[in-house]
Amino acid sequence: xxxCDGVMVAADEEYRKFHVxxxxxxxxxxxxxxxxxxHALRRQIIQIHAATIQYQGRGILFLGPSGVGKTTQxxxxxxxxxxxxxxxxxGFVQRTQDGFLAWGTPWHGSSPYCxxxxxxxxxxxxxxxxxxxxxRELTGFEKLKEVSNNVFYPTWLEDGMExxxxxxxxxxxxxxxxxxxxxxxxxxxxxxERELNRIS
Numbered sequence: 570x571x572x573c574d575g576v577m578v579a580a581d582e583e584y585r586k587f588h589v590x591x592x593x594x595x596x597x598x599x600x601x602x603x604x605x606x607x608h609a610l611r612r613q614i615i616q617i618h619a620a621t622i623q624y625q626g627r628g629i630l631f632l633g634p635s636g637v638g639k640t641t642q643x644x645x646x647x648x649x650x651x652x653x654x655x656x657x658x659x660g661f662v663q664r665t666q667d668g669f670l671a672w673g674t675p676w677h678g679s680s681p682y683c684x685x686x687x688x689x690x691x692x693x694x695x696x697x698x699x700x701x702x703x704x705r706e707l708t709g710f711e712k713l714k715e716v717s718n719n720v721f722y723p724t725w726l727e728d729g730m731e732x733x734x735x736x737x738x739x740x741x742x743x744x745x746x747x748x749x750x751x752x753x754x755x756x757x758x759x760x761x762e763r764e765l766n767r768i769s
Contacts, residue, residue: 602676606723610732613664614672615740616721619693620680621660621671624652627769628671628688629761630660632719633696640680641753642696649758657682662690664739692745692765695719699750702757704764707746716746 606616619630620639624646631639639657646652657680661672669690677683695707695715707715720737723729745768751757 603723603725606721607726607729609661609663610723610726610729610736613736613739614661615733615736616674617660617662617716618658618719618721619660620657620682621655621673621688622646622652623655623686623688624650624765626689627691627765628655629691629765630662630671630693631696632693632716634719635678637696638698638751638753639696640682642694642749642751642757643682645753645755645758649755650762653684653686654682655684655686655688656680662736662740663687664736669740669744690744691769692747693740694761695746695748697748697750698753700752701750702752702754702760703750704760705748707748712741712746715748716741 609616617630617632618634619632620643622629622631622643629646631642633639640654643652643654643657647654655671655673656677658678659674659676661674663670663672667689670687671690672687673684675683675685693716717737720733722733726732747761747764749757749761751760
């Protein structure tokens with residue numbers, strides 16, 4: 570049972586069916602997101618504050634706090650490289666037998682982008698605003714800190730942190746994470762593109 574924004578909802582053990590118990594209102598988007606995430610976590614899916622693009626069959630996540638330029642960076646890739654913007658603000662990342670998938674979601678914050686599709690994830694890119702463009706791969710604690718700060722941990726769920734951290738650990742072990750100090754211009758796109766071509 571979960572209470573959220575004045576609506577109390579009960580779910581079955583598999584989180585497949587939901588019933589509003591109070592207020593006789595439709596399930597609001599916040600409560601729906603909570604329940605979806607509970608279901609997703611048990612399938613090795615974590616939610617990340619990121620813009621997601623698909624470029625030449627590769628998924629790239631741009632991470633960072635609100636206002637850092639995630640959607641802008643995604644739009645530069647669409648503008649200069651014809652990339653598809655899957656989501657501009659909220660992404661789901663799933664561990665599978667073949668690697669990680671980045672999924673679009675119906676939740677997209679102030680961004681207008683939300684495609685119902687998935688793409689094999691190749692890299693995560695932490696964005697920093699700067700008057701220059703520079704790219705470097707993150708390692709160790711810095712890598713963990715930068716990505717972890719952008720993961721939504723379901724603290725309302727008893728084993729939510731444990732499930733989220735387990736999937737995050739595999740993600741950080743298997744995929745590269747970069748820091749891109751950037752001006753959100755063509756040069757920043759080219760800089761990251763060269764690195765992606767090198768590792769693919």
